Amino acid sequence: MITIIDYKAGNILSIRNMLKKLGVASEIAETQKQLGAAKKLILPGVGHFDHGMKHLRDAGMVDVIRDKVIEEKIPILGICLGAQLLGKGSEEGIEPGLSLVDMDVVKFDTNKLDQHLKIPHMGWSNLTIKKVENPLFIDSQAEPRFYFVHSYHFKMNKKEDVLSTSYHGYFFTSAFHKDNIYGVQFHPEKSHKYGMKLLENFAKLN
C-alpha cells in the first residue's frame, strides 16, 4: 500500500491511475491522522514552494512526515515540487523545507542557457544515471526519458546523494537518493513505460 499525500498542490489522480494500471494499491492522506499508519509515501506536487509548505503545515503533516521518514525509516518518493520540499529551502520562497536531505533548490541560471532554451524547462529529457544499481532504476528501459516541467532545480550539497543528472543548458540533478529518501524532478506518472517502471520499482522497495 502506497500512501499519496494530498495537500492541495498537485495532480494526485494521474499517480493513482498509473499505480492502478500497475496493480499497486494506493490511498490518499489529507490529514495528519491518515498518515499515521502509512508504510510508504509519495509526496507529489506542483506550484509554488511556499504555497506547498504552507499547505503541508496547515494540515499538520510536517512533523508526522519527518517522524515517519527519520524514525520509522519508511520509503518516501518526492515528485517535482514534492521532491523539492524534501530539501532545506528554495530560492522560490522563504519557507523552510522538510530538511530531510541536504539540498537547496535554485532557479535555472538563465545566464548559462542559450536563447532558444526557455524557462520553465518543459518537455522530455534523458537521464544520466549515476548509480546504475539503484533500486529506483533497476531493470529500467534503455535510454529512459522522462517528462519535466520546472523552473527550479535541485542543488545537492553532497555529491553522493545525486542519483541522476539531466541537461537543460547545463547538467542539473534530476533525481536524488539518500537512505530511504528518493526525489525526482520529473513526472514518472506522465512518462509512459519509463515512469511506470520507476513507480513499479518504488512499489517493490521494502
Next chain:
Amino acid sequence: MRRIRVIPILLLSNGGLVKTARFKKPNYIGDPINAVRIFNDKEVDELALLDIEASGLGKEPNFEKIKNVVSEAFMPMAYGGGIKTLDHIKSIFRVGIEKVVINTMAGRDPGLLERGAAIYGSQSIAVSMDVKKDFLGKYRVYLNKGKEKVRLSPVEYAKRAESFGAGEIIITSIDREGTYLGYDLDLVNQVSAAIQIPLVVNGGARNINDFLIAAQAGASATAAGSLFVYSSDEKGVMINYPKQHELTDHLYSKLN
C-alpha cells in the same frame, strides 16, 4: 541531445473527435477515448485536447468525459475549451489534466490567467491564440474560434498573456490550419523573439522537417492535427505519430 515536444492536437465537438481546415468544415474522426489510447501506445510527448464546441455555445467543459479520456493516458495532457472561471480550472486539474489551455477568456479576462497561475503555477496555464492575416497582410489575433478580432497585435497579445502569468503560448495560424502548407514561420519568429516562455506552434505541418524548421525559427514545441489523424495520401483517418528513431534522426540530432 535536445528534444523538442511534438504534440498532437485533438479537437472535440459534441463528444466526438473532429478535424477542421482553416477552422471550418469539421470532419468526424472517431471516438476520443480510442484515439487517446492509440496515441498513448505510440508514446507521444504530450496531447492537447481542445473542445471547439464548448466555448462558442457557452457550455461548461464536459468534466466526466475528460476524466474518462485521461484515465489511461500516461503522458502530459492539456485541455482547452469552455474554461471561463477559476472553478473550471480547478475541476480540470481534479480530473487528471496537468495543463489548461485558455483561448477566448485570455482575451476577455486575462486576470483569470493570474488567478490560475497563483494556485497551480505558470507552467500549468497555457494560452492559445489564433492568428489570421487581414487583407493588408497584417497579423490579427482572434478569439472564439476565429470570430472575434482583438485590438492587440500577436506580439503584444502574447506579451500580455506572459505578464499575466501564462507559462506557455500555443499559436495557431488560422490560414494554415488543416492545409498542409507548412507553419507560418514569420509569425513564429516574431512571437518567439518577444516572449521568455515556451512557444508551441500549430497549423500547417506536413512532416518532421517542418518541426525542425519551426524549432530553428524559435518554437519550443511543435503541434499538428491533420498530420497525426490522417494517412499521408488519401485523407483517410489513420492515427499516427513518428517513431523515436525518426524523431532522433530527422529532428533532435539536427537541433543545437
